[in-house]
Amino acid sequence: MKAASFALAALGLLLSGGLASAVSAADLSGEFTGASSHITKGMVTITKQDGKTVAILEEDFWFDGAPDPQLGFGNSGSYDKQSTFAKLQSNTGRQVYEIPASVDISQYDEFYLWCVRFSVPLGVASIR
Numbered sequence: 713m714k715a716a717s718f719a720l721a722a723l724g725l726l727l728s729g730g731l732a733s734a735v736s737a738a739d740l741s742g743e744f745t746g747a748s749s750h751i752t753k754g755m756v757t758i759t760k761q762d763g764k765t766v767a768i769l770e771e772d773f774w775f776d777g778a779p780d781p782q783l784g785f786g787n788s789g790s791y792d793k794q795s796t797f798a799k800l801q802s803n804t805g806r807q808v809y810e811i812p813a814s815v816d817i818s819q820y821d822e823f824y825l826w827c828v829r830f831s832v833p834l835g836v837a838s839i840r
Contacts, residue, residue: 742823742837744773751776752835756823758811765817767798769807777803780829785820791833792820800825 740758754773759766767783775781784796798809811817825835 740839742839744835744837747833750834765811775803786822
């Protein structure tokens with residue numbers, strides 16, 4: 713009887729926080745739409761991995777290419793240049809990027825693929 717009570721208490725502890733921190737669930741996600749006459753498709757997921765916040769361009773990510781594509785955030789159609797945090801590694805497929813702690817993702821509702829050279833959006837995903 714005591715073993716069963718202990719097991720239930722341990723399960724309750726795991727479900728109340730221990731398990732939640734061990735299993736990462738997506739915090740935010742969205743689907744890209746191309747911009748500035750570029751084709752950008754696929755999903756982006758913002759989540760925690762190993763205690764760090766990361767942006768994951770999913771397997772279905774595809775981009776037609778442009779000079780100097782970089783990643784960052786914005787709000788309601790306006791890109792925040794201060795949020796730029798990484799250069800795009802590949803035009804296709806799954807990619808994982810660490811988002812620096814200095815970028816407060818709670819302040820944004822969009823994830824951008826941004827051309828730094830020409831200062832135009834290449835793709836935008838509303839993140840929820």
